[in-house]
Amino acid sequence: MSFSRNDRILRVGRGKGFPMDPGADVEAAFASVIADALRKDFGDAPAHVKHIARLTGANARTVQNWLQARNGPSGAGLVVLMRHSDEVTAAVLKLSDRERLREGAVAAMMVADLRKAVLAVLPYLPEE
Numbered sequence: 001m002s003f004s005r006n007d008r009i010l011r012v013g014r015g016k017g018f019p020m021d022p023g024a025d026v027e028a029a030f031a032s033v034i035a036d037a038l039r040k041d042f043g044d045a046p047a048h049v050k051h052i053a054r055l056t057g058a059n060a061r062t063v064q065n066w067l068q069a070r071n072g073p074s075g076a077g078l079v080v081l082m083r084h085s086d087e088v089t090a091a092v093l094k095l096s097d098r099e100r101l102r103e104g105a106v107a108a109m110m111v112a113d114l115r116k117a118v119l120a121v122l123p124y125l126p127e128e
Contacts, residue, residue: 033095034078035069037087056080 042048044067053060056077065071073081082089093102 030095031066031072032069033091034072034081034088035067037085037091038067038081041085041087052081055084 038044038052042052049060049063049067052058052063052066056063056073057080058066058073058077062071066073072078078088078092082092090099090102093099
């Protein structure tokens with residue numbers, strides 16, 4: 001189907017560009033950071049590719065593209081990966097400059113583990 005001569009012709013304007021925050025260039029680093037995190041947690045063997053594909057519901061070829069940093073996961077895939085991978089969660093928090101949230105969560109988990117350990121040992125302590 002061809003367009004008629006009366007169709008609108010769109011041209012790119014030649015104006016000033018929108019000033020971008022230099023620290024906001026996350027898109028360029030996103031795929032490589034997520035790929036590194038996935039490789040740390042899962043590796044890049046074919047069995048791991050299939051495992052990640054099953055977790056996220058993505059195609060195996062898509063997961064290979066993630067691991068090779070050609071593309072990054074979409075929002076839904078990223079959320080699933082963050083559920084199953086501490087490395088991916090840490091990478092996303094680092095990209096968003098929210099590392100303090102991760103530190104607080106790790107500290108809370110350590111306190112909870114310590115509380116469980118103390119409660120498990122309490123029955124065996126002699127009473128004074």
